[in-house]
Amino acid sequence: MILHPSFAEQLLWWGGLWAALAALWGSICLWVDRDARQVFGNALPWNMLFVGVGVLFLVASWQGGLSTLPLSALVVPAMTIGYVALRDTKARPGDKILSAAFARRTGRKLFARLGLEREFDRVFPPPSTSGLVRSGPPPRIVLLKKDGTTVDGRGGGLDRETSQAVRTVQEMFIKAVESRATDIHVEPKSSEEYVVRCRIDGILQNIASIPGEEGRAVLSAMKVVADMDIAEKRRPQDGTFTVLMQDRRFDVRAASAPTNFGEKMALRLLDADGGIVKGGLGSIGMKDSIVEQLREITQQPHGMLIVCGPTGSGKTTTLYAALSEIDVHSKNIITIEDPIEYRLEGISQTAVNVAAELTFAKILRSTLRQDPDVILVGEIRDRETAEIAMQAAMTGHFVFTTLHANDAPTTVTRLLDIGVEATLIQSAVSAVLAQRLVRVLCTKCREPVKLSDDLKEKWGIPAGKEVTVYREKGCPACHGTGFRGRTGLHELMVFDNDIRELLVGRPSIQTIRQAARKNGMKTLLESGIGKVLAGVTSVSEMQRVAK
Ligand SMILES: [Zn+2]
Structure with missing residues (x-):
């Protein structure tokens, strides 16, 4: 049998379209599966719906021939848009897809790949928070x-x-x-x-x-x-x-x-309404890659996330942002705090009252009898609290907590120092997140400056390369301070086998840091350098908080 050339051509064309649709459908299925887990807390029935409709079209194109293809070329995008519209009604404000913020974020990511993020920021300036000057009638x-x-x-x-x-x-x-x-x-x-x-x-x-x-x-x-x-x-x-x-x-x-x-x-x-934390992890200035890693960790049924940093470094805000992503209907969430800083619906919150002998450790013990899935322990200050919290983290609870320490590796040695057994830390802790807050430069008045040779050498930037950063100046919009708003610097140390094995030998801070860096941890300083190079903050502001 000899094929008519135009028919062969046609077959190739339709075959190509079929393959492209199949590939598109496959990646949409994978995305829906992951996204539904995060937004609805459950991948079913969304993943099955998409897989099912795909299979239906596969069978139809087998039976009915290529004429079914145009139909599926319409149905797949229509279903996807429908799903996106539905998930947006459930998604946290920072995570909505059909939004200007998402379009800006995606565009910026594409431009960042080409090294054009500054040009992008110039054309599409980041949304700014409300200023001091009010227009219109005063709010009620x-x-x-x-x-x-x-x-x-x-x-x-x-x-x-x-x-x-x-x-x-x-x-x-x-x-x-x-x-x-x-x-x-x-x-x-x-x-x-x-x-x-x-x-x-x-x-x-x-x-x-x-x-x-x-x-x-x-x-x-x-x-x-x-x-x-x-x-x-x-x-x-x-x-x-x-x-x-x-x-x-x-x-x-x-x-x-x-x-x-x-x-x-x-x-x-x-x-009292949670304000910013309601937007979830996506709304607190954290890098997307860290947000994704954190989501993976905090969706585990057990384990422990420790957020560390000095007083006023936004530890509680981050914990609440992470907590706000957990489904309050399917999980029993209990917090123990000193004092209660945000109120969230559907979560039971208890305040520590040392005068009434209600300490973290004491409340934590009674909390465990209320069958919680997720526990937030405001702060670990002593060995007793650390040990009860870690026991809980090993027995089917996910524990969020904070510790007063400078960086992620120091947190580990701090826990060993207060007398917590290495084996307990090994099996209980999932990750440590270190955090600082830097002030964000006012985009109305920041001044461009050349990065000094000294810093270029320190930050590993070739001496010949010209790099522009910004410094603060001050204008009416920022009340003369040169800054408006704050954002976080983050250092996430995920506990993998290498780090867990290290713990038994009472490692030095340096040894832990090296192991963590080998596994891809970016330090607070590196996070700060990134924000300086992106024009978000100034060299002096970054050095003020991350040395
Ligand atoms: Zn200004």
Whole structure:
């Protein structure tokens, strides 16, 4: 039989299309399987649906010939888009696919492969957080006392002076929330002047100054809201209240104290709705490769993830972001904290109370009797807590915790130092993540500078190559600091067999670090260098936190 040439050509064409569709279908099946596990917590029935429809078309093209191909060329993409739309309704905000952020991320990745990420950033600047300057009407804000009664600037049995002061307090909170402040301090500078300072990106900044008389009225108003004794001005007092602003909710811890010019007040804003952590691991500035590794680890039914770093390095935020990715409906999640910093729905949270002898170790023991799947232990401070937590990690629980240590290898020697058995660490710990926070350069005012020869040599960049980095300057948009917002530097040490074997011989920090680097660990410093070269932060800011 002689084939007509055009028929052979046609066969080749259709055969090629068939093969391309089959390959596309295969990779979509694999992706759906992985993605559904992460988004829905279960690969079924999504993977079976995709495999099933594929097989159906395979059979159809066998039986019905090539005429079925155009149909499958339509059905496969349609099904995929349908799946993506559905998973987006369940996915965390940082992980949605049909979003501008995802398009930007994907585009940036492609350009990064060509070494063009800076050019990309210039054309598509990264989304910035809200600034200090507000446009439009002020957002609605409600101050809620502990008993649930609202205090606002309008009437409600308050005299004119107090209701004016309440409005000042509201303004103060709007400003603080918009500039991402974690603390507000209102303190007398002299008997004629009060200053309001906010802790933004970890650093205190002056945001307003109030005349003495009004300042005292503001203090009284805050004491009313926080249920403090207004007449008592000589002793420190504590109180709590809640601030509702737009769709966010903040628990506020207030503490007053006397000074020689009068009373001062410190307010700590706890983001009661989880805020940023709801976006999951994808939303806290972590490299995609580390996010993927962490997800793989924390989806195991047992094991332990330790996040380490100094105070204020964002350890709790990272743990909560990881925790928020776990399905609260199919898993029993219990946290033990000191204090509770974020409130998450569907999770049972307990606060440590040392005065009432409720220590981490004690609560942890009773927690284990409540059949948890996932336990968050706020901090490991002693051998007893470490040992109970590790026993739990070996017996069908996944444990998240933090430890005060400089980097990942040091965490291991710290655990050995407090007397934890090497064999216990070997079998319980899955990974250690070290973390720091660096301030992000304000894109409105950062200045380009040439990287010095000295640093090029240190960072292993060829001397002849010209490298531009940025340094901070300061403008109205960043309140003169040169920075807006913060991002994390990360160092993830996954416990593999090499590292586990090392532990028995009481290794030095250096030995552990070498083994970890051999297995692909990027250090905090390398993570910092990456952020400097990408123009995210400055050399001096990076060196401030990662030495
Ligand atoms: Zn600026």
